[in-house]
Amino acid sequence: MASASASSPSLYSLLLISLLILASHFHASEAQARPPIVKGLSWTFYQSNCPNLETIVRNHLRNVFKVDIGQAPGLLGCDGSVLLNGTASNPGEKETRPNQTLRPEALKTIEVLRALIQQQCGRVVSCADITALAARDAVFLTGGPDFPVPLGRRDSLTFNVTETSNLPSPFSNTTVVLRQMGAKKFDATDVVALSGGHTFGRAHCGTFFRRVSPVQDPTIDQTLANNLRAICPNASSPNTADLDLRTPNLFDNKYYVDLLNRQGLFTSDQDLFTDPRTKPIVQSFALNQTLFFEKFANAMIKMSQLSVLTGNQGEIRSKCSVTNSKSLITSTVVEEVGEIAQF
Numbered sequence: 001m002a003s004a005s006a007s008s009p010s011l012y013s014l015l016l017i018s019l020l021i022l023a024s025h026f027h028a029s030e031a032q033a034r035p036p037i038v039k040g041l042s043w044t045f046y047q048s049n050c051p052n053l054e055t056i057v058r059n060h061l062r063n064v065f066k067v068d069i070g071q072a073p074g075l076l077g078c079d080g081s082v083l084l085n086g087t088a089s090n091p092g093e094k095e096t097r098p099n100q101t102l103r104p105e106a107l108k109t110i111e112v113l114r115a116l117i118q119q120q121c122g123r124v125v126s127c128a129d130i131t132a133l134a135a136r137d138a139v140f141l142t143g144g145p146d147f148p149v150p151l152g153r154r155d156s157l158t159f160n161v162t163e164t165s166n167l168p169s170p171f172s173n174t175t176v177v178l179r180q181m182g183a184k185k186f187d188a189t190d191v192v193a194l195s196g197g198h199t200f201g202r203a204h205c206g207t208f209f210r211r212v213s214p215v216q217d218p219t220i221d222q223t224l225a226n227n228l229r230a231i232c233p234n235a236s237s238p239n240t241a242d243l244d245l246r247t248p249n250l251f252d253n254k255y256y257v258d259l260l261n262r263q264g265l266f267t268s269d270q271d272l273f274t275d276p277r278t279k280p281i282v283q284s285f286a287l288n289q290t291l292f293f294e295k296f297a298n299a300m301i302k303m304s305q306l307s308v309l310t311g312n313q314g315e316i317r318s319k320c321s322v323t324n325s326k327s328l329i330t331s332t333v334v335e336e337v338g339e340i341a342q343f
């Protein structure tokens with residue numbers, strides 16, 4: 001990878017890509033000041049051994065979303081970027097998760113992507129990188145910003161949920177959320193921007209029921225409270241409500257407009273508009289979608305680099321749902337794609 005002769009062409013390509021990105025996607029002011037990338041990751045990691053990687057992911061997901069737009073929030077959630085505890089495998093706390101069917105479907109989609117990529121490039125791209133790209137495209141293909149994803153992650157040898165299990169819960173207030181996210185070096189702007197991931201997706205009654213019964217949260221809009229009570233006979237009802245009641249399937253800034261109107265679904269959402277530290281940020285995002293998109297992209301780039309493995313650490317999984325040591329049967333790539341074509 002890192003031979004001396006490769007360095008000048010790759011610098012040239014990087015410049016060329018930057019110019020193309022500047023010309024086609026971003027205003028000049030938006031392309032500045034991306035967060036730093038951690039050692040071992042790079043913007044062009046698969047340039048030589050899987051140059052079509054990003055095209056494969058985007059084209060496949062475009063087709064997936066045509067059939068089921070509901071997969072977009074699931075794929076964003078897989079990246080750990082939705083501010084919810086329990087999006088990691090956490091079967092004991094099912095009721096605190098968004099629509100439980102989202103995650104298995106999203107994992108299936110990641111597995112299909114992995115097979116498509118492996119068919120073209122061999123086993124060189126990690127599941128962690130595929131997941132990060134899928135999260136970005138879930139945002140972009142539903143109306144959100146396009147942004148670069150640093151690549152070169154390796155897959156872990158275990159399923160360690162310690163990192164994601166420290167994410168704030170939907171019941172937390174802003175003080176708790178800022179403290180938990182602050183420990184991971186996210187500031188108030190990052191926290192408010194990442195919460196904007198609730199611009200789509202649905203959540204189960206257990207995540208918001210306590211805001212409407214037995215005692216109604218004073219910060220919730222009366223009509224919304226009535227509607228939520230109608231949807232949910234009790235906290236364990238399997239019914240769901242939209243996280244963003246204005247545009248539930250679009251990645252836009254209407255989530256912040258919801259908050260201004262006391263129509264946030266979770267305590268962790270609505271309290272962002274109550275707390276004086278985050279209220280002005282909510283207002284600025286509600287007024288300026290471009291600003292939200294810019295801050296969201298930067299927070300996602302930071303988020304996607306939390307405790308990553310690089311270099312010789314970990315492995316490149318041959319199936320995303322199991323570690324290589326656990327996969328006893330080594331099926332061929334052709335067989336795997338055949339299996340996938342059946343569902």
Ligand SMILES: *[C@@H]1O[C@H](CO)[C@@H](O)[C@H](O)[C@H]1NC(C)=O
Binds near residue numbers: 102202238
């Ligand atoms: C959960 O999401 C899936 C996929 O979008 C959808 O088909 C299903 O109806 C949802 N379930 C509920 C209870 O809303």
Ligand SMILES: *[C@@H]1O[C@H](CO)[C@@H](O)[C@H](O)[C@H]1NC(C)=O
Binds near residue numbers: 158307
């Ligand atoms: C999981 O990750 C945490 C924090 O990165 C680490 O302290 C812990 O040892 C890991 N556990 C396993 C089983 O790898």
Ligand SMILES: *[C@@H]1O[C@H](CO)[C@@H](O)[C@H](O)[C@H]1NC(C)=O
Binds near residue numbers: 167169
């Ligand atoms: C998040 O989930 C973990 C694992 O189930 C749990 O120990 C922790 O208390 C939860 N944190 C919050 C804030 O709910």
Ligand SMILES: *[C@@H]1O[C@H](CO)[C@@H](O)[C@H](O)[C@H]1NC(C)=O
Binds near residue numbers: 173174176
């Ligand atoms: C936020 O929640 C914590 C933990 O439940 C609580 O101790 C604290 O008083 C709350 N802060 C505010 C401002 O409501």
Ligand SMILES: *[C@@H]1O[C@H](CO)[C@@H](O)[C@H](O)[C@H]1NC(C)=O
Binds near residue numbers: 233234236237
């Ligand atoms: C919740 O409501 C459903 C539907 O009315 C009912 O079947 C169920 O028994 C209730 N569960 C609890 C714990 O009250």
Ligand SMILES: *[C@@H]1O[C@H](CO)[C@@H](O)[C@H](O)[C@H]1NC(C)=O
Binds near residue numbers: 029290291294
């Ligand atoms: C919205 O935010 C963008 C990005 O920061 C900024 O360039 C633009 O001037 C803002 N627009 C308004 C109307 O304030």
